[in-house]
Amino acid sequence: MKLQIAFIGGGNMASAILGGLLRQGTRAEQVQVVDPSAEVATRLQGLGVTVLPQAGPELARAELVIWAVKPQVFAQAAHAAAPHVGQALHLSVAAGITSDSMAAWLGSQRIVRAMPNTPALVGLGQTGLFARASVAPADRTSVEQVLASTGECTWVQAEPLLDAVTALSGSGPAYFFYFIESMVRAGVAMGLTEAQAKQLAVGTMAGAAELARTSHDSPAVLREKVTSKGGTTYAALTHMAHLNVGAHFEEALEKARIRAAELGREFG
Numbered sequence: 541m542k543l544q545i546a547f548i549g550g551g552n553m554a555s556a557i558l559g560g561l562l563r564q565g566t567r568a569e570q571v572q573v574v575d576p577s578a579e580v581a582t583r584l585q586g587l588g589v590t591v592l593p594q595a596g597p598e599l600a601r602a603e604l605v606i607w608a609v610k611p612q613v614f615a616q617a618a619h620a621a622a623p624h625v626g627q628a629l630h631l632s633v634a635a636g637i638t639s640d641s642m643a644a645w646l647g648s649q650r651i652v653r654a655m656p657n658t659p660a661l662v663g664l665g666q667t668g669l670f671a672r673a674s675v676a677p678a679d680r681t682s683v684e685q686v687l688a689s690t691g692e693c694t695w696v697q698a699e700p701l702l703d704a705v706t707a708l709s710g711s712g713p714a715y716f717f718y719f720i721e722s723m724v725r726a727g728v729a730m731g732l733t734e735a736q737a738k739q740l741a742v743g744t745m746a747g748a749a750e751l752a753r754t755s756h757d758s759p760a761v762l763r764e765k766v767t768s769k770g771g772t773t774y775a776a777l778t779h780m781a782h783l784n785v786g787a788h789f790e791e792a793l794e795k796a797r798i799r800a801a802e803l804g805r806e807f808g
Contacts, residue, residue: 541566541685546602546625548617549609550575550584550591553633556661557606560689562587572598574621595621604682607632607642611807618645629679631686635706636803639672639699649674652683655705656690658713665691666712668705670698700801707796715789716745 541561547554550573558571568588574595575581581591592598599605599621605628609617614637622645630651632642639651652675655668667687671680680695687693696702720741727737752759767773780786 541570541682543570543603543682544601545571545604545606545686546599546628547571547573547575547606547608548595548621549573549607549634550577550580551608552661553656554606554608555584556665556690557608557633557686558584558587558589560663561686564685564689572602574599574617595624597624599624602628604629604631604686606686607634607637609634611636611803614807615641615645618642622646629675629682631683635710636800636807638804639670643672650679651675652679653699653702654683654687654693655702655710656687657709657711660690663689663691666709667691667693668702668709669693669695670702671695703797703800703804706800707793710800711796720745 541564543566545561545566547558550558554573558573561571562568569590571589572592573580573584573589574592575584576593581593584591590598595617602625605621605625607614607617607630611634614632614634626647628648628650630642630646630648631654632639632651633654633656635655637653639653642651642653643649649672651672653670657665657667659665660667667690669680669683669687671683684693694705696705720738723741723744724734724737727740728734732740748762752762755762757765763777767777
């Protein structure tokens with residue numbers, strides 16, 4: 541990309557996006573990062589990018605500003621940077637900060653909100669995106685290009701749908717880790733070593749996900765193909781159904797969506 545880019549915040553998600561940009565051919569001299577942490581500065585300066593301890597007039601060259609700060613400090617960071625980035629396109633990966641709040645703090649309508657997840661760190665993320673009305677098609681393309689190396693993107697038409705994205709994919713990796721933990725404990729209880737159980741559980745999860753991604757069959761059909769009446773899978777799934785595991789899981793995701801909306805009201 542030929543854009544001049546500034547990151548506000550240099551943590552894990554910023555580093556994942558930055559690393560992808562550099563691999564795609566963005567030059568280090570096109571990038572500035574604002575972060576007060578000396579540790580972050582040392583790490584990122586090793587990549588050749590400019591690291592600033594605070595926002596200043598140097599940011600005026602930025603055509604795209606990527607907001608990757610914690611929600612609790614977003615308002616403070618926005619007020620500090622706003623005088624220098626008024627003409628830029630803004631992309632926020634900060635959870636819970638609404639585009640209305642960003643527009644008020646930054647004095648700009650060119651705002652895209654993103655809800656990524658942690659598999660973005662290995663290039664297999666899922667990111668939900670929402671753009672305000674003033675964001676041009678070319679701006680959307682720029683955002684997609686910036687996030688391309690982190691995985692796949694999905695645009696939603698209404699900002700509250702990002703709360704659903706948060707519940708489904710933003711928090712989603714933790715659900716898979718939770719099930720893996722349970723499968724490993726069960727495997728150990730049945731006599732496998734922890735290493736064996738982890739290999740089997742993680743490998744099965746990865747393989748099943750790839751099968752669901754590439755198959756023309758729905759997840760329900762794929763499940764049915766593994767489930768012979770009276771067999772082992774049938775025994776496990778019947779027990780889960782008896783305990784209403786599916787319904788409870790759906791309720792848990794709704795709790796996550798509600799909490800995402802609450803955080804939006806709390807922080808922005």
